[in-house]
Amino acid sequence: MKKIKIIVLLAFILMTSCAKKSNYHLVSKVPDLIMPKNGLKFKEIEDYKNYKIVATHFRTDKNELRYVLVNEIAFKPFTNNEILPEGSKIVKIGWKVKKMSNFGVALESDSLQRIEYMIKDSKRFKDNPGNWGYARFVKENNKYKSWGKGTVSCIACHNLSKGNNFVFTKYQKVF
Template sequence: MKRFLPLLFIAVLLASCSSVSPDRHQKGKTQQLPVLEMPGNHLAFKEIEGYNRYRIVATHYRTDKKELRYVLANDKAFKALSENRYPLPEGSKVVKIGWKTNKMARFGAALEAGKIQRVEYMVKDSNRFPGNPGYWGYARFVKQNGKYRAWDKGTAACIACHNTAGKEQDFLFSRYQKVY
């Protein structure tokens, strides 16, 4: 039974990834993102407007945060990640959406995405971020009480954390996960 539950969770997670867009209610539409920007580097939330049309490259479950995460990529990043090509090209954008998890109402042994807790992204831009490892710029927007706000701790923690992923993987933790 202990082995069955994690396998069941992974199966449900992969099934949801292959059959559902990241934002079921906005499929095909460009969502209107709030006018917010990160302190320090001034990356705007609107820079990733339309991210609901990016492609899923990976899913994760953070046990410490009890958070389900989808990792999405624009076309440039998706092509490189799906071909396992590092470093990613200039203009790559990688978005991570973090959801609080809930038990599924009709299938209590499974978890599903609940409310969005955060949207984070990385953009590769050697002109704007020449001093950052891999030329990545970072942004995090946290959703509380139904409203987004820019993460007020700046990007130093993002850079330090992503440095641990290593240069050989272009400072990304996620690897492309095949869905077939």
């Protein structure tokens, strides 16, 4: 019995040490940019590649396909259409689209237009509806820059979706 306990303990130690060395956790090298006025940093979502895709939508006015991702804190509440807790982060990645060269009736992503995110933080954004802070980083000439117009338009627009956690897109279930 003692040998079994030692083997189980050694297996556990081996598994946890291998997990720490895993490269599954991806970190993006995002520029060191800050949103004017609210101070949100692009670096706050450097691990966005580890978030889960929960939805997509298409903005016809911008000819843009958007992927919507959420962090681990937001995932379960988002998928269950529950109130999103403190620390929730939602990232939108917007791609301009073009016709596929080898399948003309389909569209595919072309160039990255923007990465936006919102974070629920009642200390930093206590005066914003739902305690959400917003950031937008646009890509022009292969460089990112902070959206210079601030977040007043983000707040006004997201107020239209007050009844859905100030989020427009709902979880898109496959099954």
